[in-house]
Amino acid sequence: MTISVRTFLSVVLSTALIIILSACGGSDNSSTQGAAAEQQTFKWKLVTTWPKNFPGLGVAPENFATLVDRMSNGRLKVKVYAAGEIVPALEVFSAVSSGTAEMGHGAAYYWKGKIPAAPFFTSVPFGLNAQEMNGWLHHGGGLELWRELYAPFNLVPMAGGNTGIQMGGWFNKELNSIDDFKGLKMRIPGLGGEVFTRAGGTAVNMPGGEIFTSLQTGVIDAAEWVAPYNDLAFGFHNVAKYYYYPGWQEPGPTLELIINKSAYDSLPDDLVAIVEAAARTINQDMLDKYTSRNNAALIELEKSGVELRRYPDEVIKRLRETAQQVMAENVANDAMFKKIYTSYDAYRQQVIAYHKISEEAYFDIRND
Numbered sequence: 001m002t003i004s005v006r007t008f009l010s011v012v013l014s015t016a017l018i019i020i021l022s023a024c025g026g027s028d029n030s031s032t033q034g035a036a037a038e039q040q041t042f043k044w045k046l047v048t049t050w051p052k053n054f055p056g057l058g059v060a061p062e063n064f065a066t067l068v069d070r071m072s073n074g075r076l077k078v079k080v081y082a083a084g085e086i087v088p089a090l091e092v093f094s095a096v097s098s099g100t101a102e103m104g105h106g107a108a109y110y111w112k113g114k115i116p117a118a119p120f121f122t123s124v125p126f127g128l129n130a131q132e133m134n135g136w137l138h139h140g141g142g143l144e145l146w147r148e149l150y151a152p153f154n155l156v157p158m159a160g161g162n163t164g165i166q167m168g169g170w171f172n173k174e175l176n177s178i179d180d181f182k183g184l185k186m187r188i189p190g191l192g193g194e195v196f197t198r199a200g201g202t203a204v205n206m207p208g209g210e211i212f213t214s215l216q217t218g219v220i221d222a223a224e225w226v227a228p229y230n231d232l233a234f235g236f237h238n239v240a241k242y243y244y245y246p247g248w249q250e251p252g253p254t255l256e257l258i259i260n261k262s263a264y265d266s267l268p269d270d271l272v273a274i275v276e277a278a279a280r281t282i283n284q285d286m287l288d289k290y291t292s293r294n295n296a297a298l299i300e301l302e303k304s305g306v307e308l309r310r311y312p313d314e315v316i317k318r319l320r321e322t323a324q325q326v327m328a329e330n331v332a333n334d335a336m337f338k339k340i341y342t343s344y345d346a347y348r349q350q351v352i353a354y355h356k357i358s359e360e361a362y363f364d365i366r367n368d
């Protein structure tokens, strides 16, 4: 009995020793691999569609680079380039797709000519606001669809900022009916541009840095950009008189960070987590900044003589009907547009149902 207990204990102990030794061996291996990954450093270029250090939009990728540097203890260095430094603003997508730069920061709807469904990931006229958009992207299947849409271009997209609802735009004449859009040439990208063209105007897509001169020289008659905090920085009040609201064309626009797929795949897992976490941080931080700064900028614009105008109800009604036609036609013409619309619209309907008794109901009681 004593012997058998001793034998049993000896078997148990030697088994335990083997387990401990093999566990140590495994741990040694993984810590060696971990140490190798920890020593590997990456230097990336991030090209943007914005002027250098432009408030909000241009600062966001700089903040991303700083965060990633600190979180990775300098293992991932990202250098940010303004529009035109390596590639022009509207060539950011191609540059990252081909690997000229590892990353880009811009807006998905700039690539509508290449990818009809891309505007879903910026903003849809009369669609989701910022809060709702973040919900769809991160907990409603939106991000997965965005990655599927960009996969053929060797790109991994993620949200990289949101301006909140924008303004309707800058005009030099008053808009009393939908007929006042006739003959107007306006900088208004994405699906908003399609709606504007359908309403009788001519939509133009151009990067922010070209808008002021184009308005000043009459290349365009009107322009939408962002909201007071950004529009003041570009000085549009010096070349346009009427500032219309609300921004029916962009109710909650998301900015995008795009990463070349091969570069993304080359990162160890912890750096991937750092990149994703830093993107989520700048995505929320941009919205916080616009929310905090817009009203002070609006007061300054009004002091300089800008006349604030609300779009007439009849104009809004016609634009909303036109937007529905534009969406239906795109659904009929493009399979990915239809697939993404199905997800977006189902999410939109349920979020509207709940926001009627939450956000909207609260705004009503607060403001009365």
Ligand code: CA
Pocket (backbone or CB within 6 Å): 166, 224, 225, 226, 250
């Ligand atoms: Ca805009």
